[in-house]
Amino acid sequence: MALSGLDIYKLLPKTNCKECGFPTCLAFAMKLSQKGAELSACPYVSDEAKAALEAASSPPIRLITIGTGENKIVVGNEVVLFRHEKTFYHEPGLVVRVADSWEPEKIAEVVSQVDGYVVERVGMKLTLNGIAVENVSGDAARFVQAVQLVKQKTALPLVLMSANAAAMDAALQIVGPDKPLVYAATPENWQAYADLAKKYACPLAITDSGDLSRLGSLAEAVIKAGVADLVLDPGTRNLADSLASLTQLRRLALKKNLRLLGFPILAFAGGDDSTLEEQSILATELIAKYAGIVVLGRFDPTGIYPLLTFRQNIYTDPQKPIQVSPGMYKFGEPGEQSPLLITTNFSLTYFTVAGEVEGSGVPSWLVIADSEGMSVLTAWAAGKFDAEKIAKSVKSAGMDDKLGHRKLVIPGYVATLSGEVEEELPGWQILVGPREAVDIPSYLKTVWKAA
Amino acid sequence: MPVTVELPKEKWNGKVREITLGATPAQGGTRTSTVTVGGETTLPFLHFEGSIPHRPALAVEMQDVPPQDWSTTLLEAWDTAASDPVSWAKKAVELGADALAVKLRGTHPERQNRSAAEAAETVKAILGAVGVPLIVYGPEVAEKDNEVLVAVAEAAAGERLALGNCEDKNYRTIVAGALAHGHLVVAKTPIDVNLAKQLNILISDMGLPLDRVLMDPTTGALGYGIEYTYSVMERLRLAALMGDSMTQQPMICTVGEESWRQKESKVKDGVPSLWGDFAGRGPLWEMATAMALLQSGADILVLRHPKTIKTMRETIDKLMSS
Numbered sequence: 001m002a003l004s005g006l007d008i009y010k011l012l013p014k015t016n017c018k019e020c021g022f023p024t025c026l027a028f029a030m031k032l033s034q035k036g037a038e039l040s041a042c043p044y045v046s047d048e049a050k051a052a053l054e055a056a057s058s059p060p061i062r063l064i065t066i067g068t069g070e071n072k073i074v075v076g077n078e079v080v081l082f083r084h085e086k087t088f089y090h091e092p093g094l095v096v097r098v099a100d101s102w103e104p105e106k107i108a109e110v111v112s113q114v115d116g117y118v119v120e121r122v123g124m125k126l127t128l129n130g131i132a133v134e135n136v137s138g139d140a141a142r143f144v145q146a147v148q149l150v151k152q153k154t155a156l157p158l159v160l161m162s163a164n165a166a167a168m169d170a171a172l173q174i175v176g177p178d179k180p181l182v183y184a185a186t187p188e189n190w191q192a193y194a195d196l197a198k199k200y201a202c203p204l205a206i207t208d209s210g211d212l213s214r215l216g217s218l219a220e221a222v223i224k225a226g227v228a229d230l231v232l233d234p235g236t237r238n239l240a241d242s243l244a245s246l247t248q249l250r251r252l253a254l255k256k257n258l259r260l261l262g263f264p265i266l267a268f269a270g271g272d273d274s275t276l277e278e279q280s281i282l283a284t285e286l287i288a289k290y291a292g293i294v295v296l297g298r299f300d301p302t303g304i305y306p307l308l309t310f311r312q313n314i315y316t317d318p319q320k321p322i323q324v325s326p327g328m329y330k331f332g333e334p335g336e337q338s339p340l341l342i343t344t345n346f347s348l349t350y351f352t353v354a355g356e357v358e359g360s361g362v363p364s365w366l367v368i369a370d371s372e373g374m375s376v377l378t379a380w381a382a383g384k385f386d387a388e389k390i391a392k393s394v395k396s397a398g399m400d401d402k403l404g405h406r407k408l409v410i411p412g413y414v415a416t417l418s419g420e421v422e423e424e425l426p427g428w429q430i431l432v433g434p435r436e437a438v439d440i441p442s443y444l445k446t447v448w449k450a451a
Numbered sequence: 452m453p454v455t456v457e458l459p460k461e462k463w464n465g466k467v468r469e470i471t472l473g474a475t476p477a478q479g480g481t482r483t484s485t486v487t488v489g490g491e492t493t494l495p496f497l498h499f500e501g502s503i504p505h506r507p508a509l510a511v512e513m514q515d516v517p518p519q520d521w522s523t524t525l526l527e528a529w530d531t532a533a534s535d536p537v538s539w540a541k542k543a544v545e546l547g548a549d550a551l552a553v554k555l556r557g558t559h560p561e562r563q564n565r566s567a568a569e570a571a572e573t574v575k576a577i578l579g580a581v582g583v584p585l586i587v588y589g590p591e592v593a594e595k596d597n598e599v600l601v602a603v604a605e606a607a608a609g610e611r612l613a614l615g616n617c618e619d620k621n622y623r624t625i626v627a628g629a630l631a632h633g634h635l636v637v638a639k640t641p642i643d644v645n646l647a648k649q650l651n652i653l654i655s656d657m658g659l660p661l662d663r664v665l666m667d668p669t670t671g672a673l674g675y676g677i678e679y680t681y682s683v684m685e686r687l688r689l690a691a692l693m694g695d696s697m698t699q700q701p702m703i704c705t706v707g708e709e710s711w712r713q714k715e716s717k718v719k720d721g722v723p724s725l726w727g728d729f730a731g732r733g734p735l736w737e738m739a740t741a742m743a744l745l746q747s748g749a750d751i752l753v754l755r756h757p758k759t760i761k762t763m764r765e766t767i768d769k770l771m772s773s
Contacts, residue, residue: 082689084682119725121674216454239769243496243746251459260454277762280735284742288681302727305715306673306739313678314743348642351675359712361520438591442561 003056005030011049012042019043060253061262064203064229064292066093066130066181067157073129075264075292081250087317090264092291093129094283094307095159096299099136099272100146107149110299115154119305122322122347126308128156132183132295133171135162143167144174151175159183159205159266159295165192176200181293183207183266184233187218194225202229205266209235212248212261219260230263231293239285242267246290264292271297279303287311322347326370328397329354332363336404339364339448341433341440342390343411344371344379352437360441362448365402369393376411387420394425407451409433409443460500463692467491467750468662468699469505472550472613472635473584479609479633483582486549488750489701494688495748496770506771507745509763510586510753511548512707513539515565515573516557521755522717524733528757536573537580544581546760552586552705552753553577558599559590567602574603578610586613586637586703586753597624604628613637613665613703619650626657637703639667642679644686648697655697665751666700672709673740680704681747688748704744707755710737734758742766 009029020041022028031037032053039045039053063076073093080086096114098107111131118127131150135143143162150158151174158180162168168182176199184205185193197204204227208214215234222230234245246265253262269283279296280303286294287310296304316322324345331354343353345368357364369389371379379385394408406428410418412435421430431451434443469490474480486508493501515536518526526533532542540551555570557563574587587603589596600614601624615637617625622638629636638654640646647666655661668687671680690698710716715726716733726732737759741752745767754760 082682082685083678084686117725119723211456212458213454213456216456220454239766240496240498240772243770244499247494247497248458248499252456256457256459258456261456276731277735277738277758280739281742281762281766284739285746288743288746300727301725302731303735305726305732306735309674310677310739310743313674314681316678318678318682348671348676348679351671355672355675355709355712358714358717359520446561 003033003053005033008032008053011045011052013044013046015044017044059262060257060259061250061264062229063090064231064264066159066179066203066293068177068179069155071129071156072179073157073293078250078290079254081247081254083314084318087319088315090292091311091315092287093157093293094296094304094311095130095132095157095293096128096296097132097134097161098146098150099134100139100143101136102146104145104149107146108153111150111153113301114299115156117301117304119308121309121312123325124312126312128304128308130157130159132159132161135160135164135167138164138167140164140167140170144170147171147175151178157181159293163189165189165196168193168196172196172200172202176202179203181205181231181266185218185222187214190218190222191225194222194227197227197229198225203231204229205231205233207233207235212245212252216258216260219263223260231266232261232263233266237268239282242282243285243289246286250290265290266293266295267291268295269297274298276300276303280306283307284310288314321373323373324350324368326368326393328399329366329368330364331357331366332361334363334365336402338362339409339444340367340394340399340403340407341365341409342367342369342393344369344374344376344385346371346373346375346379349375353440356437356440357444360444362441362444364444365399367393367397367399376413380414380417385414387417387424390417390421391424394428407431409448411435458499461493461692463492463501465492465692465694465699467688467691467701470635470662470665470701472508472586472611474609474611474633478611480611481578481582482584482610484549484584485611486584486751491692493692495746503771505750506767507749508549508751509547509760509767510550510552510703510751511543511546511760512552512554512705512753512755513543514554514556515570516563518556519562522711522733523719524716524730525711525755537576540577540581544583546757547764548583548760550584550586550751551577551581552588554588555590555599555603558595560592560595562590567598570599571602571606574612575606578607584611584613586615586751588615588637591616593621596621600625601628604632604634607634608632611635615639615665616667617650617654619646619653622650622654623657626654626659629663630657630659635663635665637665637667638700639669642669642671642676642683644683644690644698647683647687648695651697651700661696661700664700665703667703667705670704670706670709670740670744672706672713673736673743674715675709675713677740677743681743684744684747684749701750702748703751703753704741704749705753706741706744706749707737707753707759710740711755734762738762745770
């Protein structure tokens with residue numbers, strides 16, 4: 001938790017000696033709180049104050065890296081409970097579980113599909129993030145074979161799941177350099193697992209299917225044994241209990257500054273016996289409410305696409321809304337006589353308009369102007385959606401040979417621009433569309449037809 | 452050394468208003484069941500911290516005329532039931548609807564342009580066929596909305612229908628109809644905390660008690676602005692729990708309408724193969740939208756697909772058991 005300038009001031013010598021380069025200790029404290037100065041500039045600061053300030057400046061939820069290279073999963077460092085307060089920073093890793101008890105062909109098939117899964121939304125490529133290999137067989141040799149097979153098929157990060165320390169050690173001998181997540185230390189086996197995590201320098205998950213005090217005790221033991229990079233599995237598996245435990249862990253880290261439990265959370269969204277619907281519902285909750293790693297019990301493209309979309313939505317920075325790429329968008333199979341509409345590239349504006357145009361069933365062309373991510377009215381007021389911009393966007397969309405007409409529908413909120421746009425686009429007829437997107441279908445079916 | 456972790460609990464001063472839809476014969480209506488929502492004194496499903504006296508309710512969306520623009524996935528699921536409002540209503544109740552959201556699309560001037568009197572007859576017929584409460588929407592054309600909803604309000608006097616939508620530019624006539632005939636209203640605003648508060652104030656200034664106002668913050672579907680709805684709902688709910696009276700209305704979300712409007716739910720061919728199976732995609736899109744909005748405070752989900760109704764009922768069972 002960041003300290004305020006006054007909190008910092010209380011820790012300083014309060015002698016106003018000016019040796020730090022600031023006129024008073026208070027001014028120095030204020031600058032420190034804004035990260036505009038370094039504490040080392042004060043020659044007289046006490047060790048106690050140093051420790052307090054260092055603790056306050058380290059993140060309340062530790063940043064953890066699983067895997068290496070460009071595919072690595074990086075989670076933690078979250079600072080808020082609600083995304084509108086700032087933003088959620090690190091998207092949870094979505095990991096698909098395979099069992100070493102499966103036939104090798106089945107393991108290879110699932111891993112290849114997970115590895116190759118990519119869908120595109122608003123110009124971003126959405127992918128899955130890793131494979132969890134579970135030692136269901138209990139057999140070390142079989143586990144090692146499965147891990148080897150997975151490693152051949154993908155460069156995605158791994159979660160190694162085994163209750164058998166010997167099996168874990170054997171697997172880590174192969175993939176330890178790839179920094180998999182070791183799952184998991186329990187109150188019974190933690191010493192051996194802490195040793196493995198240290199030996200291979202891998203992050204370690206800890207779990208206790210009891211309460212958070214016991215999880216805290218386990219964290220303390222493992223940290224004292226020298227493991228710094230932890231991931232927490234509170235052991236809750238159903239919707240209501242997971243929501244409660246994940247909310248409590250987030251609050252403990254952020255509001256109570258409890259360093260022992262200030263780590264990303266791993267959670268399971270269903271096992272072998274869950275339906276696709278159950279898995280989707282639980283994973284949706286876990287993405288919204290604080291998971292750092294979500295382990296999916298099954299892979300099914302139909303279920304993956306909504307989850308990747310939801311994760312992208314929730315982790316969008318509320319202060320920097322997604323912008324849609326400017327250009328020409330088609331709805332249905334528009335032809336020469338199809339309507340041509342224009343709006344701005346604020347994502348919500350685009351989605352609202354696109355949804356209505358799509359829903360109208362009238363094949364249409366839609367030009368998206370670069371309004372720097374502003375909605376129609378805001379962009380108009382800011383001069384980012386004026387006659388010149390509209391004309392330029394239409395010209396650069398290259399509609400000349402695609403259209404048999406020269407009619408452009410502009411948003412009703414900028415009706416006042418229609419004359420200017422006609423001047424900018426000689427030979428074009430400018431039609432004023434509805435103010436609200438919801439009226440677009442009716443506009444296209446009646447006014448456009450008659451025009 | 453054992454660690455003792457004290458579980459953090461917030462102390463909220465506020466409470467969401469309790470609102471009851473529908474009236475039994477003893478209460479002046481004819482409903483055999485009513486729906487009460489709201490009353491929460493904590494964030495969604497945090498049972499360790501406060502009271503959640505009522506489960507979120509499921510309203511099933513239906514129309515007075517067969518839908519023209521619905522996804523084939525939906526049309527196949529409802530099949531012949533959707534050809535007639537009474538059979539549709541009965542089927543929806545069989546599938547577990549706590550309430551029905553009746554859209555009087557047939558009154559739209561560009562559709563069948565049915566009269567207000569015909570619309571009122573349809574609502575009476577549905578009331579006669581099923582015992583659950585109704586939420587009734589006009590054609591969403593301001594003037595016709597007023598005409599239709601006032602006629603419905605009068606014909607169904609005392610039933611505690613919810614009449615929608617009241618919007619900032621068009622609420623007076625609908626509120627007056629609700630006031631005169633013992634109904635509720637749905638106050639809809641475009642994804643904005645202050646506009647939502649303002650409309651609640653305007654409606655309450657007309658004399659309609661706030662325990663008869665549902666708030667629709669406007670739903671953005673998954674992939675189509677859900678993050679805006681999600682955050683506005685969280686902000687509204689936090690404000691309600693912190694004691695801001697004008698944000699304490701239970702929230703209703705038109706999940707079905709928005710998620711089934713999108714390409715993912717409607718378009719079968721010519722989309723990436725990794726979008727998966729078409730028949731399963733639409734319901735999952737609706738379920739994910741519903742689940743996200745339950746987490747941000749939805750009290751009533753308006754749904755379309757039978758599978759979603761079933762899954763969300765089971766989901767709410769699980770979220771309410773603790």
